[in-house]
Amino acid sequence: MTQSTLITDEMRSYIGRESEPVTVEVDKTACRMFARAVGYTDPVFYDEEEAKRRGYRSIPAPPGFLGHPVYNPARPQAGSYLPPFRTTVTRNLNGGxxxxxxDDICAGDVLTMTSKVVDLQEREGRLGKMLIIVSEMTYRRGDQVVAKMRGTLIRY
Amino acid sequence: MIEQKVYFEDVQEGQEIPTLTVLCDSQRLVMWAAGSGDFYQIHYDKDFALGNGLPERIVHGALKHALLGRMLHEWIAPGGRIKRVACQYRGMDLVDKNVICKGVVTKKYQQDGQNIVELDVWTESEDGQKTTPGTAVVVLPSRGQ
Structure with missing residues (x-):
């Protein structure tokens, strides 16, 4: 019989629970900075006129970019995708x-993102005891779901 | 104006798509931190990385996901659209090495009037280790359109 030591009942109670919506803005400068970081040379990610010629409403969000959350300094946790888990493992690695x-996501879009934890697992790996948290984020523009992201976080 | 290089009719199952090789040096990782908003210090502070039990600063997983997206974009632009990119970060890539992105077509079909192509995609390290296996779905234009 395996004994779970990292995953508490309180943590399990978060599974499937939808977070409060977080506002995520997609703006031109952020799209350009993201595109430059990935090394794109295609002008569609830098020049709004070129983007419009190619059928986009404005500069498209490059693949992998879903905007930046609008931070509220009075509620620093509001930009976080995760529930406030208290664990003994605090170092993070991205698992997937x-x-x-x-739909296309373009500069000027203001999206709302909700997140929920969909799975919690515990494993012993080369970095010791690992907690694996799988979350699902849903991005909406108005009522329309424009993207879904599933992220795997490893705490060790 | 960027010319369409690939159409649905041209694609065959088993076909490799053009490789993308990107040197992930410290400047690239810092640009990624700024562009993505991920300021976790294991990616740019060597002492912090070593203190976390890592052998060096490591390449952000999400940067490798985005590089796979760039490889797909550069293959299908301007007329194609990316529908899905999924990958797992199985192996670490260390700073100052090339990340080599590759893809192979696994399936092509038409659905709801769209020309859909599925692929296996992955990144390799310089010594040939598949560090980031994944899958992708893209929509391609047709020559007839």
Whole structure:
């Protein structure tokens, strides 16, 4: 019989619970900075006129970019994708990313993102005891779901 | 104006798509931190990385996901659209090495009037280790359109 030591009942109670919505803005400068960081040379990510010629409403969000949360300094946790888990493992590694797009996302879009934990697992790995948290984020523009992201976070 | 290089009719299952190689040096990782908003110090502070039990500063997983997206974009632009990119960060890539992105077509079909192509995608390290296996779905234009 395996004994779970990292995952508490309180943590399990978060599974499936949808977070409060977080506002996520997609703006031109952020799209350009993201595109430059990835090394794009395609002008569609830098020049709004070129983007419009190619059928986009404005500069498209480059693949992998879903905007930046609007931070509220009075509620610093509001930009976090995760519930406030209290664990003995505090170091983070990204385990995986899965993004599905249902529509173009472009500069000027103001999205709302809700997140929920969909799975919690515990494993013993080369970094010791690991907690694996799988979350699902849903991005909406108005009522329309424009993207879904599934992220795997490893705490060790 | 960027010319369309690939159409749905041209694609075959088993076909490799053009490789993308990107040197992930410290400048790239800092640009990624600024662009993505991920300021976790294991990616740019060597002492912090070593203190976390890592052998060096490591390449952000999400940067590798985005590089796979760039490889797909550069293959299908301007007329194609990316529908899904998924990958797992199985192996660490250390700073100052090339990350090599590759992809192979696994399936092509039409659905709801769209020309859909599924792929296996992954990144390799310089010594040939598949560090980031994944899958992707793209929509391609047709020559007839």
């Amino acid at each position: 990313t899965d993004i599905e797009y249902f």
